[in-house]
Amino acid sequence: MSEGLLRVKGLKTYFPTLSGIVKAVDGVEFTIQKEKIVGLVGESGSGKSVTALSIMRLIRPPGKIVDGEVLFEGSNLLEKSEYEMRSIRGGKIAMCFQDPMTYLNPVMKVVDQIAEPLILHQNLTPSEAAKEAVEMISLVGIPHSSERAQDYPHQLSGGMRQRILLAIALSCNPKLLIADEPTTSLDVIVQGQMLKLIKELQRRLKNSLLFITHDMGIIAHLCDRVAVMYAGKILEYADMESIFEKPLHPYTQALIRSIPRIGMKRFQVIKGMVPNPLDLPPGCRFHPRCPYAKSICREEEPELLDIGDNHFLSCYLKDR
Amino acid sequence: MTKREINKRSFSGSKTGFMRKITSFIEGSKDFWVRFRRNKFALLAIVILCLLSLLAIVAPIISPYNPEQMIFDRFMSPNPEHPMGTDHMGRDMLSRMIWGTRISLFVGFVSAGISITIGVLLGSIAGYYGGKIDDLIMRFVDFFLVIPTFFLILLIIAMFGSSIWNIMFVIGLTAWPSTTRLIRGQFLSLKEQPFVEAERALGASDHRMIFRCILPNAIHPVLVNLSFRVGAAIIIEAGLSFLGLGDPRSISWGMMLNTAQRFIRTAWWMAVFPGLFISIAVLSFNLVGDGLNDALNPRLMER
Numbered sequence: 001m002s003e004g005l006l007r008v009k010g011l012k013t014y015f016p017t018l019s020g021i022v023k024a025v026d027g028v029e030f031t032i033q034k035e036k037i038v039g040l041v042g043e044s045g046s047g048k049s050v051t052a053l054s055i056m057r058l059i060r061p062p063g064k065i066v067d068g069e070v071l072f073e074g075s076n077l078l079e080k081s082e083y084e085m086r087s088i089r090g091g092k093i094a095m096c097f098q099d100p101m102t103y104l105n106p107v108m109k110v111v112d113q114i115a116e117p118l119i120l121h122q123n124l125t126p127s128e129a130a131k132e133a134v135e136m137i138s139l140v141g142i143p144h145s146s147e148r149a150q151d152y153p154h155q156l157s158g159g160m161r162q163r164i165l166l167a168i169a170l171s172c173n174p175k176l177l178i179a180d181e182p183t184t185s186l187d188v189i190v191q192g193q194m195l196k197l198i199k200e201l202q203r204r205l206k207n208s209l210l211f212i213t214h215d216m217g218i219i220a221h222l223c224d225r226v227a228v229m230y231a232g233k234i235l236e237y238a239d240m241e242s243i244f245e246k247p248l249h250p251y252t253q254a255l256i257r258s259i260p261r262i263g264m265k266r267f268q269v270i271k272g273m274v275p276n277p278l279d280l281p282p283g284c285r286f287h288p289r290c291p292y293a294k295s296i297c298r299e300e301e302p303e304l305l306d307i308g309d310n311h312f313l314s315c316y317l318k319d320r
Numbered sequence: 321m322t323k324r325e326i327n328k329r330s331f332s333g334s335k336t337g338f339m340r341k342i343t344s345f346i347e348g349s350k351d352f353w354v355r356f357r358r359n360k361f362a363l364l365a366i367v368i369l370c371l372l373s374l375l376a377i378v379a380p381i382i383s384p385y386n387p388e389q390m391i392f393d394r395f396m397s398p399n400p401e402h403p404m405g406t407d408h409m410g411r412d413m414l415s416r417m418i419w420g421t422r423i424s425l426f427v428g429f430v431s432a433g434i435s436i437t438i439g440v441l442l443g444s445i446a447g448y449y450g451g452k453i454d455d456l457i458m459r460f461v462d463f464f465l466v467i468p469t470f471f472l473i474l475l476i477i478a479m480f481g482s483s484i485w486n487i488m489f490v491i492g493l494t495a496w497p498s499t500t501r502l503i504r505g506q507f508l509s510l511k512e513q514p515f516v517e518a519e520r521a522l523g524a525s526d527h528r529m530i531f532r533c534i535l536p537n538a539i540h541p542v543l544v545n546l547s548f549r550v551g552a553a554i555i556i557e558a559g560l561s562f563l564g565l566g567d568p569r570s571i572s573w574g575m576m577l578n579t580a581q582r583f584i585r586t587a588w589w590m591a592v593f594p595g596l597f598i599s600i601a602v603l604s605f606n607l608v609g610d611g612l613n614d615a616l617n618p619r620l621m622e623r
Contacts, residue, residue, distance in 0.1 A: 056521055058520060086524070087523060089521055097517075102513065103518040104518070105536075107536045107537050107539075117523065120522060120524060120528075165518075
């Protein structure tokens with residue numbers, strides 16, 4: 001992998017619980033190039049959000065990043081002090097969360113919430129930051145921005161709140177925006193508008209984007225590259241076209257088959273369940289659900305290897 | 321509802337920042353007032369408190385006589401000249417009541433302010449950081465809670481003298497533990513809220529997280545608590561004075577009750593008026609506290 005803006009190497013984040021250690025993220029690797037949109041897709045509980053929080057170093061105890069490197073512009077974020085991290089969070093790497101109601105502070109006007117990172121990272125005075133914040137509100141496509149700016153979150157609609165979250169994340173023009181399912185709680189129409197807006201702003205502001213979702217349809221719309229995550233590991237990481245046109249991992253193939261299409265008689269589902277994170281199967285994590293599993297899949301864990309064309313795959317079946 | 325919308329429209333015509341700030345404040349507090357007005361007792365109480373505060377502020381102007389001047393006959397019962405009579409030294413009781421309002425309310429607010437400040441600071445630190453810091457602060461709180469506060473106050477006043485400032489500080493310094501608990505509880509639940517995580521993701525410092533992000537969300541119980549605390553402080557000051565540990569040089573309702581003890585059989589007005597004022601003031605603070613509690617209840621805030 002060439003050095004990109006962000007490079008995650010062997011990242012492991014574990015959560016000790018009473019019944020054992022939950023390996024939420026267990027050796028994740030990927031690279032995000034400048035000005036690219038990377039989609040991180042996977043089922044619920046596959047470790048997507050934990051990966052995002054680990055990059056931001058926002059894992060709450062008792063959870064812990066036990067191993068790995070997160071290289072951002074060449075320096076390892078995991079070795080930085082809490083104080084240094086503070087200037088990176090919200091400034092160079094920003095995060096846009098999924099639930100627009102609960103992730104906004106209910107007692108702060110939206111203008112103050114957008115101004116917050118500007119005051120923290122760009123040393124603007126509160127009045128300059130407020131002016132900038134109003135501009136951000138119109139940038140994310142909310143009309144009458146100077147009036148909406150004085151509203152509290154509960155006075156806005158879900159779509160507007162999500163736009164405000166995006167405005168907060170983008171206010172300092174971060175080099176990397178991590179968007180954790182930013183459209184999940186919206187209806188399809190607003191979702192479509194949001195995706196269009198995100199893509200448009202990414203092009204205009206020229207930042208990189210790590211987009212976390214469980215929706216393959218969104219991935220197809222938005223992303224340059226796609227990482228497929230399963231039970232704490234990346235199974236396949238490739239350009240969007242090759243993921244959709246010639247998916248190599250049985251899990252990716254199953255995911256793509258499960259996208260509902262017009263004219264489809266019945267849903268194609270992936271048989272079986274996501275493994276219990278306390279009791280992961282030996283060998284390849286997907287083998288109990290994999291229709292092509294061989295004996296080696298049950299015994300040894302495949303590595304994520306470059307199979308050419310910037311296509312990474314973690315499967316023994318690539319010669320199949 | 322329609323009237324409100326019309327109001328909103330005509331307001332939004334003004335474009336200057338200052339005007340908008342005022343209109344948005346009015347808009348924001350409108351709901352609060354609608355709910356607060358439903359509680360008639362609380363409304364009455366707040367009117368009473370406003371009158372008492374006004375009385376305290378303009379005491380030098382409206383007081384008919386100098387409260388310290390001993391120029392009248394002693395033990396005059398209430399009459400047109402002296403509506404509340406005169407005391408054992410020939411001082412006008414009405415003037416003394418008016419000046420006493422000043423001292424008593426002052427004592428109430430200052431000591432409540434002290435205890436709320438300490439309580440909020442320690443409570444937010446304990447709740448936000450948790451772990452060992454929390455343990456340390458909460459054991460300290462437990463220690464204070466098991467000591468009978470009133471006797472601790474008596475002891476300190478007896479040791480350090482009974483100036484009105486000592487009294488205020490001592491009341492303030494002994495009343496904070498329950499506020500600390502309240503605020504800690506608020507922080508424990510609020511710090512798990514997603515918006516707190518979002519704030520951390522913006523790179524905010526702990527200081528900013530506590531005071532700008534979380535504390536404004538916990539301000540309602542603080543306001544309610546403040547109201548109750550003022551009432552409690554007035555009662556404690558009156559109690560101390562009644563027991564003879566008040567500041568003999570200051571005119572407070574409690575001090576007046578204290579002197580009235582000796583003459584209760586002959587001069588009822590010397591005891592009744594201070595007692596009445598104490599009861600009304602404390603009752604009002606408690607009623608306002610209740611009203612605030614109802615009006616600020618976040619479960620009723622949802623729209």
